[in-house]
Amino acid sequence: MxxxxxxxxxxxxxxxxxxxxxxxxxxxxxxxxxxxxxxxxxxxxxxxxxxxxxxxxxxxxxxxxxxxxxxMITGMERVSKPGRRVYVGNKNIPRVRNGIGMAILSTSKGIMTDQASRKAGLGGEVLCSIW
Known part of the structure; x- marks a missing residue:
């Protein structure tokens, strides 16, 4: 398991x-x-x-x-872990490598990228960063 x-x-x-x-x-x-x-x-x-x-x-x-x-993927990092969940508001969504990479968030509207989350005005749990 x-x-x-x-x-x-x-x-x-x-x-x-x-x-x-x-x-x-x-x-x-x-x-x-x-x-x-x-x-x-x-x-x-x-x-x-x-x-x-x-x-x-x-x-x-x-x-x-x-x-x-x-x-295509040169680096990956798990941000929110089972022992330490990381939640952000729509104004505090992290930028990964100054926009070269992306963060994947779990929001109330589903799983989306940091850019889509900013555009929708949603915060949520930051699952991982990929660049």
Whole structure:
């Protein structure tokens, strides 16, 4: 059993990029699917598809590379953790690497990027930062 599914997601993506895998498989959840949807919309990964392995639902993530095996995602950081949740108002949403990266937030309107959250005027829990 995984106690922190977002950290598990980030570690699996990081390991997949380091080993230059084309596809990374992980246990499925609605939260992971939504975070991956945001990453796909922002162009950090190619796509996500649901599958089933040994009777359990899994997500297969197609990783994206630029140039000669250079990963699209160069860094990831988990901000809000199970032991220390980080909530921000709409005026205190962090900028990641001066706008080069993005923060993913869980808001009352769903999972969205820092930019979309600012535009909607919503704050929420800062899940992670990606650049």
């Amino acid at each position: 995984v106690t922190d599914p977002i950290s598990d997601l980030l570690v699996r993506l990081r390991n997949g990029f380091r080993r230059q895998h084309e596809v990374v498989t992980m246990p499925a959840s609605k939260l992971k699917r939504e975070v991956l949807r945001v990453l796909q919309a922002e162009g950090f990964i190619h796509g996500v598809e649901g599958a089933e392995e040994e009777g359990h639902p899994v997500l297969k993530v197609r990783l994206r590379y630029v140039g000669e095996g250079q990963p």
